[in-house]
Amino acid sequence: MLYLSERDVERILDVREVIEVVEEAFKALYKGRVLLPLRTRIESKKDGGDILSMPCIIEDFSLYTNKIVSVYPGNIEKGLSTIHAVIVAVDASNGVPLGLIEAGYLTALRTGAVSGVATKYLSRRDAEVLAIIGCGFQARTQAKGVGEVRKIEKIYAYDIVAERAERFAEEMSRKLKVEIEVVGTAREAVEKADIICTATTSNTPVIKREWLKPGVHINAIGAYTPNMREIDTETIIDAKVVVDMKEAALSEAGDIIIPIREGRYSEEKIYAELGEIVSGVKPGRTSDEEITVFKSVGLALQDNAAVYALLRKYIKELSMK
Ligand SMILES: NC(=O)c1ccc[n+]([C@@H]2O[C@H](COP(=O)([O-])OP(=O)(O)OC[C@H]3O[C@@H](n4cnc5c(N)ncnc54)[C@H](O)[C@@H]3O)[C@@H](O)[C@H]2O)c1
Structure with a gap:
């Protein structure tokens, strides 16, 4: 299974290609080809943060992703990012896990x-x-x-x-x-x-x-x-x-x-x-x-689309080596 870090995502993806693939994902949503339950949010009042779980399948990409993303607005005062995220990607055609992706930057990019x-x-x-x-x-x-x-x-x-x-x-x-x-x-x-x-x-x-x-x-x-x-x-x-x-x-x-x-x-x-x-x-x-x-x-469909673009490009890079 692949592991891609924040630095890998920054190196591989740029905003232009994510714009293109996110637009495709919204077209797929309109056509009913996206499985997108509402995300679940656990609010940790004690720690002043939220942790959300965001699953999605885009049928056109045959890709399942689930992002665990945390939002801690007080972090910025401690020198930590407000948002941290990790995505699990699974091949939706056979359920085989594809990779784990550190996704703070990816979240900002798809937003x-x-x-x-x-x-x-x-x-x-x-x-x-x-x-x-x-x-x-x-x-x-x-x-x-x-x-x-x-x-x-x-x-x-x-x-x-x-x-x-x-x-x-x-x-x-x-x-x-x-x-x-x-x-x-x-x-x-x-x-x-x-x-x-x-x-x-x-x-x-x-x-x-x-x-x-x-x-x-x-x-x-x-x-x-x-x-x-x-x-x-x-x-x-x-x-x-x-x-x-x-x-x-x-x-x-x-x-x-x-x-x-x-x-x-x-x-x-x-x-x-x-x-x-x-x-x-x-x-x-x-x-x-x-x-x-x-x-x-x-x-979650934005994350799924960005991961699709990321994996597509990463695999292409590997095949050219
Ligand atoms: N819509 C989305 O898909 C999406 C994606 C990622 C993040 N977000 C949300 O975006 C928000 C910002 O995220 P971030 O990672 O940039 O956080 P951040 O903490 O890095 O930045 C937030 C900035 O807003 C400033 N700010 C707070 N209140 C303000 C006010 N009243 N007027 C002017 N500035 C103010 C803060 O000083 C800080 O610089 C969060 O609430 C986050 O959950 C939404």
Whole structure:
């Protein structure tokens, strides 16, 4: 059985190929060729963390994966990553185990990739200013994912801990060759933005409707429990909202669940699932003025797709040696 480390994943995979395979996976989901139970979450209140188990089979890839992923928001203060993950991959045609993959970076990559797919279909084609709210681990691959599908000329970065935004700007301006300006408030970051990515561990909204430009597209990826949210109710009400999967969003996404609980939003108002958009069943953006929101809680199918791309490339590398 194979073992691939974080370093192997970083060396082998890049965000562009993950964007392609994640888009295929969402098409397969729409066509009913993905087996995807809701994930289970064990909340360890004593330790202030969550551990989730995320199984999936994508029939087109004949691949079963199960990711064990932990989210410990207090880790960052201890110099540890917030997220750690490991994936078991099994050949779904015969049940034979294929490998064990260290998957912290892979998780960030597939999350950046899904924002890339959503941005391709939902942002304005001429979008060039990106705002990043929350400059931790996910922020890096969010910027990469968006940068693959739109020509970004400027990034505004904001984090409640200014030093994290400074570090992000220094590292990512070099990697992406884009000017990054660190700003002192979320409002300053978003009011000039054509695209916004929120990648925080916040429980309360980090962006407000009144700050937004017409035509902005938002990828909200940080909140993944019913009580966490990054987007205010007014933005959800006014936007064309696309989710990764309705069932998951309605059980896990505070960004959607809290406005419903307040009696100001309803399930029927969700415009589409991403699979419907990438399959061409519903159009993505239809005007330059509309505000679009992609709410991602993160699906096991994204991990499965990224592992498929990883193993395919790794086996090709081996055969060329
Ligand atoms: N949707 C998905 O598929 C997906 C995938 C991976 C992670 N996540 C979630 O994304 C979130 C971020 O993950 P990470 O690995 O980048 O964590 P991280 O701890 O590395 O980064 C989070 C950053 O957000 C900042 N932050 C917190 N509250 C803020 C606020 N109110 N305003 C501005 N900045 C704020 C923190 O200072 C930190 O720099 C987590 O909640 C995680 O569970 C979602």
